[in-house]
Amino acid sequence: MIVADRKPLDEIIRLIGSARRIAIVGCGECVTVCHSGGEKNVLMLERELRMHSVATGAPIEVSGIVSRRQCDPEFNEDAAGDWDVIVSLGCGAGAQTLAAQFPSIRVIPGLNTRFMGAHTSLMRWEERCAGCGNCSIHLFAGLCPIARCSKSLLNGPCGGSFEGHCEIDRSIECVWQKIVDRLTEDGRLDTLDEVCPPKDWRTSGAGGPRVYTSEDN
Amino acid sequence: MRTTDLKSGSLLEQALINGHFAVTAEIMPPKTPSASSITKKAELMRPFIDAANVTDNQSAVVRLASMAASRILIESGVEPVMQITCRDRNRMAIQSDVLGASALGIRNILCVTGDHQRFGNHPESKNVYDMDSIQLIRMLKRMRDDGLFQNDEPIANKKNGAPVPPEIFIGAAANPFAFPREYRPLRLIKKVNAGADFIQTQPIFDIDVFRKWVERIIELGIADRCHILAGLTPVRSVTALQYMRDHVPGMHIPEPVIQRMQGASDMEREGFEMAIETCREVIGMPGVHGLHIMAIGWEKIVPEIITALGLTPFRNPAGTDIDGKKDPT
Numbered sequence: 001m002i003v004a005d006r007k008p009l010d011e012i013i014r015l016i017g018s019a020r021r022i023a024i025v026g027c028g029e030c031v032t033v034c035h036s037g038g039e040k041n042v043l044m045l046e047r048e049l050r051m052h053s054v055a056t057g058a059p060i061e062v063s064g065i066v067s068r069r070q071c072d073p074e075f076n077e078d079a080a081g082d083w084d085v086i087v088s089l090g091c092g093a094g095a096q097t098l099a100a101q102f103p104s105i106r107v108i109p110g111l112n113t114r115f116m117g118a119h120t121s122l123m124r125w126e127e128r129c130a131g132c133g134n135c136s137i138h139l140f141a142g143l144c145p146i147a148r149c150s151k152s153l154l155n156g157p158c159g160g161s162f163e164g165h166c167e168i169d170r171s172i173e174c175v176w177q178k179i180v181d182r183l184t185e186d187g188r189l190d191t192l193d194e195v196c197p198p199k200d201w202r203t204s205g206a207g208g209p210r211v212y213t214s215e216d217n
Numbered sequence: 218m219r220t221t222d223l224k225s226g227s228l229l230e231q232a233l234i235n236g237h238f239a240v241t242a243e244i245m246p247p248k249t250p251s252a253s254s255i256t257k258k259a260e261l262m263r264p265f266i267d268a269a270n271v272t273d274n275q276s277a278v279v280r281l282a283s284m285a286a287s288r289i290l291i292e293s294g295v296e297p298v299m300q301i302t303c304r305d306r307n308r309m310a311i312q313s314d315v316l317g318a319s320a321l322g323i324r325n326i327l328c329v330t331g332d333h334q335r336f337g338n339h340p341e342s343k344n345v346y347d348m349d350s351i352q353l354i355r356m357l358k359r360m361r362d363d364g365l366f367q368n369d370e371p372i373a374n375k376k377n378g379a380p381v382p383p384e385i386f387i388g389a390a391a392n393p394f395a396f397p398r399e400y401r402p403l404r405l406i407k408k409v410n411a412g413a414d415f416i417q418t419q420p421i422f423d424i425d426v427f428r429k430w431v432e433r434i435i436e437l438g439i440a441d442r443c444h445i446l447a448g449l450t451p452v453r454s455v456t457a458l459q460y461m462r463d464h465v466p467g468m469h470i471p472e473p474v475i476q477r478m479q480g481a482s483d484m485e486r487e488g489f490e491m492a493i494e495t496c497r498e499v500i501g502m503p504g505v506h507g508l509h510i511m512a513i514g515w516e517k518i519v520p521e522i523i524t525a526l527g528l529t530p531f532r533n534p535a536g537t538d539i540d541g542k543k544d545p546t
Contacts, residue, residue, distance in 0.1 A: 150333055150335075151303075151330055151331075153330065153346075153349040154352070155352065155407055156400065156404040156407065157396070157397065158330050158350075158467075159390065159395045159419060159466070160332070160395065161396045162395065162396055162466075162467070164396065167333060167467065168333045168336075169335075174396070176397075177396060177397055180400045181397070192403075192407075193403075193406075193407070196351075198308060198348045198356070198367065201347065
């Protein structure tokens with residue numbers, strides 16, 4: 001899923017500026033799951049903005065709305081209104097959908113979209129996919145070195161791998177240590193012997209903005 | 218004297234192929250546009266080494282370009298080993314640099330992945346890592362041996378023209394001390410299969426781990442297929458050792474080494490003695506074909522170490538060095 005976290009209140013207030021009629025639009029998908037843009041997060045921001053309004057004496061009108069899926073215009077109709085600004089508590093795709101859908105209203109991002117990740121322990125998500133457009137995890141014991149190695153190496157661990165940790169931060173696991181361990185356990189370490197050729201990055205963002213069309217109706 | 222079948226004709230290649238125990242030393246380019254600091258180091262090292270290794274924005278800190286520094290070394294009569302990292306350039310920029318380096322007379326290129334920019338002075342920059350070091354080695358080998366670019370086009374001005382391949386002696390790095398330890402020799406095989414002609418190791422502070430690594434690469438038959446240069450970093454203070462242990466990626470410095478330095482009354486002297494002891498161990502080791510000295514910030518010790526070890530540079534048959542002049546030594 002897409003993992004996002006909320007911008008600090010000060011930043012959101014600064015982005016709102018002098019706008020008085022404010023809609024906060026959350027999303028019922030990924031950001032609800034990671035507790036950054038769901039119903040309770042919309043309510044929380046509403047309260048924070050009201051308290052700020054009281055404290056500063058600058059009157060505002062705030063409404064909270066939760067779109068079932070903000071990146072899909074058909075679920076955003078409830079967000080229509082005579083707003084000065086919409087604060088999107090959706091991912092970047094959701095916020096841009098709102099901006100395209102309501103061109104006369106200024107849309108400001110309330111979240112920072114971080115990565116595509118998995119829930120690894122209670123309230124913790126870790127990056128798992130870089131969206132390279134050509135999945136090859138079967139070559140690497142089901143682990144992705146493009147997303148999970150700090151240097152996206154395809155031919156084994158760099159010289160900075162230390163006791164299972166990445167050289168850039170001891171809190172990051174060395175994915176190559178895990179790949180080597182798992183393939184060793186499976187007796188398939190020799191599958192790494194061949195030199196893995198340079199990746200064709202055209203299917204990733206390097207090929208320009210990507211479009212997907214499904215033929216399945 | 219064997220001079221046939223040379224891949225690049227570099228003095229380093231000639232030295233190694235003739236079984237000469239080679240010595241290379243690292244020259245780190247300055248953070249300023251100053252040729253004189255490079256020529257000064259070149260003057261200091263020239264009588265003692267076979268080649269000087271020029272780092273490419275080492276530790277992700279911006280410095281004078283390795284290609285420019287390599288050319289300055291050639292003009293100073295020192296053969297360069299130009300480093301290329303994968304951190305800052307994609308396959309297009311690297312191939313362009315390889316052609317440029319070849320045109321400038323640079324014959325040795327060392328391929329490394331590169332320290333992550335997080336360690337350097339521009340941690341907010343975006344890295345490239347279009348390729349990894351092994352893919353880079355293979356690309357250089359195909360450029361040299363097949364005259365082909367990465368995209369399979371010939372290295373020629375016309376699509377069907379006869380290729381004009383660059384002449385390169387291809388180097389790679391190996392870290393016997395990194396993890397997973399048992400995988401390190403296997404990764405070295407990949408580098409050699411990809412086309413590495415010579416290997417520079419990370420600095421040795423743990424001779425037992427290094428010895429085991431060398432024994433394993435002999436056992437796997439790799440020691441005969443490439444030239445291994447054992448890495449050495451002389452250190453003159455305990456703070457330098459601690460800094461390297463804590464902040465330099467891939468560095469393995471056992472506690473007894475730190476304690477020994479801590480207990481020394483003259484740390485510079487102790488650092489020199491430790492360097493000599495390590496060198497004496499590796500010089501006699503089967504499978505080790507040379508020494509690569511990385512005396513970061515202590516370059517003046519390099520001639521003293523080499524002299525104390527009684528090592529001399531290889532000279533080509535004409536007794537001339539890289540710029541064709543008679544060597545003054």
